[in-house]
Amino acid sequence: MFSLTFLYEDTKLVVVNKPSGLLSVPGKGEDNQDSVETRIRERYPECTKIPTVHRLDMDTSGLLVLALTKRAKRELSEQFQSREVSKRYIALIEGRIIEEGGTISLPLRMDLNNRPYSVIDPENGKPALTEWRNLGVEGANTRVEFILHTGRTHQLRLHARYGLGFPIVGDRLYGNGSLPGQMKLHAAYLRFVHPKTKEVMKFHSEPDF
Template sequence: MEILFIDPLFLVINKPSGLLSVPGRGPDMQDCVVSRIRALFPDCITQPAVHRLDMDTSGLMVVARSKEAHRHLSIQFEKRLVKKHYIAMLEGRLDQQSGEIALPFRLDPNNRPYQIHDPLHGKMGISRWRLIGIEGKWSRVEFTPLTGRTHQLRLHAAHPLGLGIPMVGDRLYGKGQQSGELQLHATYLAFQHPASGQKMSYHSTPSF
């Protein structure tokens, strides 16, 4: 885990793939962004996470150091004032340049944390996407989520009503022959400083 920016009120970190954002269930799932931040910054609040990245997703996260900062940042996420861009590699060639995906989906209680398309009971997830380029048999895509649902971008990439092409390394929504790390990276994050209101923006280059 790399700390990119230190402010008295918050931290911006670069989370590696394979690291939990918050503790999971069981003693073997306690190593996470939150536990590492609290070890490095003992004065940090008990629950500093303002948002989460999937365990397999890498990239930018903001973590609050005070309760007031947590409140301000949480409001920005709730009101969708935070700007986020992701870079993903898809295991196929897209023939379109850009678009918007809107799919209702929900958790499959019999196969957690898998999400399933459900027009009747699902909650809407909305993402914009833009093709960056074709690299061999793969497509490099920028995603901009307009909602923040679990596995939203992964489902939008893989589902036939989305792009119909899973992300490279996605063992959950892929074709069952995936290996290596999930190629999904939170590359851009912008929000207002919780005290001054100044725009704070950060970039992180993916490893793929």
């Protein structure tokens, strides 16, 4: 049973720290029903039917905000769609990177013939922009901070693999990972405007790697 940590709660929204290995939303089949969303609905029976505002891949850990009311969900969703939300990630990259940082711009699209993979497609892909900063070499790996400027499926995983030249440690789809819950990618910072109070909300979460 994966432990879900609650960092903030009020009548409009909650912010949680999702562990690696737990789904953001329920999947298909009885074995894939445990998720952040289902736990939120169990904890808050009167919350909106679908509280999920944004998602993290199952193997990604870190910060998620979920809405408890329809209005809060609408307003938070608008912030994500208009890219007003700030998100930063920490990752361990499977290789030694010399560069101090930069930007990666590689268009992405879903691979419809090979789900759940996404692919780089300069002609038909959607724009995907990632800013990155080298936090230091650790043995054979490099710790990197990613700043998302778009939110394409598997964006950081693909931008690491093909933009930096190395996969994220433990990545089962685009790297050498073999077990769930071991990918070293963590949503470490989240900033948004509270839909009711209009206060700027900032949350930090340190990775366990």
